[in-house]
Amino acid sequence: MRTFLALELPENIKDILADLIEGAQNYCKQEIKWISRPNLHITLQFIGKTYPEDIKEIAAYTAQEFQKIGELEMHSPRLQIIPNRNPRLIWVSLQCENKQIFKISKRIKRKLEQLGYELDKKPFKLHITLGRVKKRLPKKIIDFLLTKDIKFSKFMVPELVLYRSYLKPTGAVYEKLVQIPKE
Incomplete structure (x- = not known):
């Protein structure tokens, strides 16, 4: 899995x-595969193929680490289209005063990796993916998207989730395997 x-x-x-995505879909539905509302999240670590016998250990260790850190207050949302030259992702970058999240991620x-998983070497970036670019974006679409102002106040992360993902022709489907509420 x-x-x-x-x-x-x-x-x-x-x-x-979801409101931002809905407005953008009206303008550029063909070029971008937008993320559905239930699937919006901040990815802490993509694991990939996971052995069922490792789920309990992964969940226990993750819960222990997650509870070590204080509150995770996210703020300063900024819409970004990355990379600049040949855009592939549209995401909202965030800031978090509690830098422990980066240490926990490591x-x-x-x-x-000790359990034998080969993971992406890129460092953790605090973001919410809104869409994946399917084909080259015309400049007018990039300009349109970059005019979108995201306004929300600071928010607290309520929980960490270990998800299972299924790939279907209509897109990814996520199933919550383990939920770890912030205590």
Whole structure:
């Protein structure tokens, strides 16, 4: 099974982002595969193919690490289209004063590598993916998207989730395997 760890978003933040996506879809539906509202999250670590016998250990270690850090207050949303030259992703970058999230990300990554998982070497970036670019974006679409102002107040991360993902022709379907609420 394919899995990943994600920081869940509060419902009001999902609503704001879903409204933004809906407005953008009217302008550029063919060029971008937009993420559905229920699938909006902050990916902490994509694991990939995961052995069922490892789920309990991954969940226990992740829960232990997640509870070590204080509150995770996210703020300063900014819409970005990356990379600049040949855009592939549209995401909202975020800031978090609690830098422990980056240390926790590294520790979880190390633990998964100790379990034998080969993970992406790129460092963790705090973001919410809104869409994946399917074909070259005309400049007018890039300009349109970059005019979108994302306004939401600071929010707290309510929980960390270990998701299972299924790839279907209509897009990814996510199933919550383990939910770890912030205590």
